[in-house]
Amino acid sequence: MKKEEKTNVMRVLEGKKIAFESHAYEPDPTMSGEEIAAILKEDAKKVFKTLVTQGKSGAYYVFVVPVKEELDLKKAAKASGEKAISMIKQKDLLPLTGYVHGGCSPIGMKKQFPTFIHETAMENEKIFVSAGKVGFQIELNPNDLISVTGCRPADLV
Numbered sequence: 001m002k003k004e005e006k007t008n009v010m011r012v013l014e015g016k017k018i019a020f021e022s023h024a025y026e027p028d029p030t031m032s033g034e035e036i037a038a039i040l041k042e043d044a045k046k047v048f049k050t051l052v053t054q055g056k057s058g059a060y061y062v063f064v065v066p067v068k069e070e071l072d073l074k075k076a077a078k079a080s081g082e083k084a085i086s087m088i089k090q091k092d093l094l095p096l097t098g099y100v101h102g103g104c105s106p107i108g109m110k111k112q113f114p115t116f117i118h119e120t121a122m123e124n125e126k127i128f129v130s131a132g133k134v135g136f137q138i139e140l141n142p143n144d145l146i147s148v149t150g151c152r153p154a155d156l157v
Helices: 008-015 033-038 073-080 090-097 120-121 142-149
Strands: 021-024 050-057 060-066 086-087 115-118 127-130 138-139 152-154
Touching: 008 138, 008 142, 021 127, 033 073, 050 073, 050 090, 073 086, 073 115, 073 152, 115 120, 115 142, 120 142, 120 152, 127 142, 138 142
Parallel strands: 060 115, 115 152
Antiparallel strands: 021 138, 050 060, 050 086, 127 138
């Protein structure tokens, strides 16, 4: 990867001296998370997507779940202590987080929101999350992701 292709997520991790590997691929807007896992030659259970939600209280929450799974909104509400949770509108993602759809990372958002990661992440030595730009993923230890984001493992799917 060329030096100019470094994302803000990578800079945050380097600044905190957290080990990671970056992976680039040719992005396609129609590509699913499972297709990205296949390009990375990784089990889809190790590749995670970042979802941004809003609770009934108006507070925002971030959920990190395996790409082949769907966030269970009832479990998300329980984990966050909300009565209900709903996905934010796609048009609200960039102004709220600084990231576009398909390139949203739990690391380096404009503001750090309470973040939860599906508990299965802890079963892996390394997991993949977006590097903050479409076409880029980072691979890191889930405990390092927890240390940089403060995310909490929970049953989310």
